[in-house]
Each structure stands twice: as C-alpha cells, then as structure tokens.
Amino acid sequence: DQQVKQNSxxxxxQEGRISILNCDYTNSMxxxxxxxxxxxxxxxxxxxxxxxxxxxxxxxxxxxxxxxSAKHLSLHIVPSQPGDSAVYFCAAKVGGNTGFQKLVFxxxxxxxxSP
Amino acid sequence: DAGVIQSPRHEVTEMGQEVxxxxxxxxxxxxxxxxxxxxxxxxxxxIYFNNxxxxxxxGMPEDRFSAKMPNASFSTLKIQPSEPRDSAVYFCASSSRLKGNSPLHFGNGTRLTVT
Numbered sequence: 001d002q003q004v005k006q007n008s009x010x011x012x013x014q015e016g017r018i019s020i021l022n023c024d025y026t027n028s029m030x031x032x033x034x035x036x037x038x039x040x041x042x043x044x045x046x047x048x049x050x051x052x053x054x055x056x057x058x059x060x061x062x063x064x065x066x067x068x069s070a071k072h073l074s075l076h077i078v079p080s081q082p083g084d085s086a087v088y089f090c091a092a093k094v095g096g097n098t099g100f101q102k103l104v105f106x107x108x109x110x111x112x113x114s115p
Numbered sequence: 116d117a118g119v120i121q122s123p124r125h126e127v128t129e130m131g132q133e134v135x136x137x138x139x140x141x142x143x144x145x146x147x148x149x150x151x152x153x154x155x156x157x158x159x160x161x162i163y164f165n166n167x168x169x170x171x172x173x174g175m176p177e178d179r180f181s182a183k184m185p186n187a188s189f190s191t192l193k194i195q196p197s198e199p200r201d202s203a204v205y206f207c208a209s210s211s212r213l214k215g216n217s218p219l220h221f222g223n224g225t226r227l228t229v230t
Contacts, residue, residue: 041222043206107157
C-alpha cells in the first residue's frame with residue numbers, strides 16, 4: 001500500500017515555464033515532507049523540504065506547497081531550466097522522535113524540460 | 116567529503132548465485148540505510164543501522180536478504196540465492212542525527228541484474 005503517491009510518472013515542460021509536480025499521501029501522521037531530485041546513474045539528492053506546520057517553503061526557483069486538509073503537496077519550479085530534467089521523488093516521515101530514519105518515498109515523476 | 120561510496124556500480128549475475136553489495140558511508144554519519152528502487156514501488160527502505168547496530172529490518176523482503184555493518188565505515192547487503200525479481204537499483208544512504216535531522220545522503224547505487 002503506497003502511503004506516498006506520485007500519480008504522474010512523467011511531465012514535459014518548455015524552458016522558462018512553470019513545472020508543477022504533485023504528491024498525495026494517506027498517512028495523517030506524517031509531519032515532514034521532502035523532495036529529492038535524481039539524475040540518471042546518480043543517487044537522489046535532497047532538494048527542499050517542508051514541515052507540516054507550514055503551508056509553503058521557498059528556496060530560489062523551487063517552492064513546495066502543502067495542503068494538509070487535502071493530504072497533498074506540490075513542487076513548483078519557476079522558471080524551469082533544461083538542467084532541471086530529472087526524476088523527482090516526494091518523501092515523508094512520520095512524526096515523533098524518529099528523525100529521518102523511516103522516510104517513505106513515492107515512485108517518482110520524471111521531468112523533462114525542453115529548450 | 117567523498118560522499119557515500121557504493122560498489123560495484125553494476126552487477127550481473129545468474130539466478131541462484133550469491134550477490135554482495137558494498138557501502139562506505141560519509142565519515143561521522145551515525146545512520147546507514149539500504150534502499151531498493153523499482154519502477155512499481157519507488158524507493159523502499161530495506162534496513163537501517165544506528166551506530167553499526169541494525170535497528171529496523173522490517174523492509175527486508177525475504178530471508179535471502181541479509182545486511183551487516185561490521186564497523187562505522189563499511190556495510191554489506193547480501194542476497195543469497197539471488198532471483199530475477201531481485202533485479203533493481205540498490206542505494207545506500209547515510210545521515211547524521213547530530214546535525215539536526217539532516218536529510219539522507221545517497222550513494223550512486225548498484226544496478227543489479229539477475230538473469
């Protein structure tokens with residue numbers, strides 16, 4: 001049973017436009033959410049995160065929005081660049097004193113930004 | 116900082132053979148994780164260690180899988196005997212709880228193909 005779902009396996013966007021990657025979750029005990037970015041033949045790298053007490057976190061071109069009532073979060077990339085082409089994983093952790101030991105990942109969305 | 120180092124990068128083996136994947140975490144990190152990536156299930160946590168001690172192996176799919184961490188700078192994931200359904204990319208990751216719940220740092224993975 002997938003607790004973190006990324007229903008769009010792929011997304012194509014033109015350079016300069018906005019990319020919106022979506023993630024839904026089912027476990028209301030999640031208290032922290034992360035996005036990881038993965039290039040081919042490399043491991044995932046941390047991109048941006050958000051605590052469940054916030055609804056928005058921004059870092060340069062990347063913004064994550066959290067809608068707790070809908071159990072939905074999204075990653076916005078503005079403007080999109082060809083170098084953003086990668087697989088993006090949404091991840092979540094259960095609240096409490098567990099740290100990041102029990103991250104639950106989605107299946108990933110492949111973003112292709114064309115020039 | 117050399118990052119998390121995994122070997123080999125690729126492994127092709129025949130069904131029934133033993134496979135050993137290796138990982139060197141980032142120096143000073145006290146947590147080590149083994150993940151498996153598949154198209155259907157995304158990134159799944161197999162097992163994690165804290166200070167070289169296995170804490171949670173509930174993600175290990177079967178008794179054919181075993182993991183060890185004999186010291187702070189080395190871990191192995193062994194599959195014996197291997198089966199075609201074990202084909203996946205296996206990632207090792209490490210983190211430091213002392214650094215304020217720092218996100219996981221992943222290695223570049225081992226792509227395992229079992230024929």
